Amino acid sequence: SYVLTQPPSVSVAPGRTARITCGGINIGSKGVHWYQQKPDQAPVLVIYYDTDRPSGIPERFSGSNSGNTATLTISRVEAGDEADYYCQVGDTGSDPYVVFGGGTKLTVL
Amino acid sequence: EVQLVESGGGLVKPGGSLRLSCAASGFSFTYAWMNWVRQAPGKGLEWVGRFTSKSDGGTTDYAAPVKGRFTFSRDDSKNTFYVQMNSLKSEDTAVYYCATGDGATVGLDYWGQGTLVTVSP
Numbered sequence: 001s002y003v004l005t006q007p008p009s010v011s012v013a014p015g016r017t018a019r020i021t022c023g024g025i026n027i028g029s030k031g032v033h034w035y036q037q038k039p040d041q042a043p044v045l046v047i048y049y050d051t052d053r054p055s056g057i058p059e060r061f062s063g064s065n066s067g068n069t070a071t072l073t074i075s076r077v078e079a080g081d082e083a084d085y086y087c088q089v090g091d092t093g094s095d096p097y098v099v100f101g102g103g104t105k106l107t108v109l
Numbered sequence: 110e111v112q113l114v115e116s117g118g119g120l121v122k123p124g125g126s127l128r129l130s131c132a133a134s135g136f137s138f139t140y141a142w143m144n145w146v147r148q149a150p151g152k153g154l155e156w157v158g159r160f161t162s163k164s165d166g167g168t169t170d171y172a173a174p175v176k177g178r179f180t181f182s183r184d185d186s187k188n189t190f191y192v193q194m195n196s197l198k199s200e201d202t203a204v205y206y207c208a209t210g211d212g213a214t215v216g217l218d219y220w221g222q223g224t225l226v227t228v229s230p
Contacts, residue, residue: 001173033216035154042206042223043146043154048216086154090212096170098144098156098212
C-alpha cells in the first residue's frame with residue numbers, strides 16, 4: 001500500500017513561516033489533501049488537491065506538490081495554528097484507497 | 110450548515126459487536142460519498158472505508174484491517190450512514206469519525222465530532 005512520510009514535529013516562532021513536508025513515491029502525480037487537528041477536536045480540511053483552500057481557511061495556508069514531496073506552508077504563524085497536521089492521498093479507480101501520513105505536530109514557540 | 114453527528118460508541122468486549130450511526134444534515138446526502146475514519150488513542154488517522162453515492166454505483170470499499178468484520182450501509186431516506194462492527198478486537202479501540210468526500214479529488218471535506226469505541230474485557 002502507498003506510504004506517506006511526515007516529520008513527527010516541526011517548531012516555528014510566531015510570525016515566521018512553517019513548512020510541513022509529506023513524502024511519497026511520485027506523490028507529485030497524485031492529489032494531496034491536508035488536515036489540521038487541534039486537541040480533542042475533529043480534523044479540518046485546510047488544503048485540498050495540492051493547492052486549493054476550502055472557504056473559511058486563511059490565505060496564510062498554502063500547498064505545493066512536486067516529485068516525491070508535497071508541502072504545506074503556513075505563513076505568519078499564529079499561536080492558534082499549533083496543532084497536528086496530516087497529509088492524505090486517495091484513489092477511486094480499480095484499486096481504491098485512502099491513506100494518511102503519520103501526522104506532524106506543529107509547535108509555536 | 111453541514112452537520113455530521115456520530116452515535117453508538119461505547120464499551121464492548123473482544124469478539125463483540127457494535128453499530129455506529131452518522132446522522133447528516135445541511136447538504137445533499139443522497140449524492141455524498143461517506144467515509145469512516147478512526148483514530149486510536151494518541152495515534153494518527155486511519156481510513157476505515159467508504160460508501161459511494163447511489164448515483165456513483167453505491168459501492169463500498171474497506172481498509173484491510175476491517176475487511177470481513179465491518180459492514181457499511183446507508184439510508185438515504187433518513188440521511189444516515191452506518192457501520193456494523195463485528196468480531197471486535199482491542200486494536201479497534203478508537204474514536205470513529207464519519208466524513209464526507211471522495212478522498213481523491215476533494216479530500217474529506219466535512220467531519221463529525223466522533224464517537225469513542227473501546228474494546229476491552
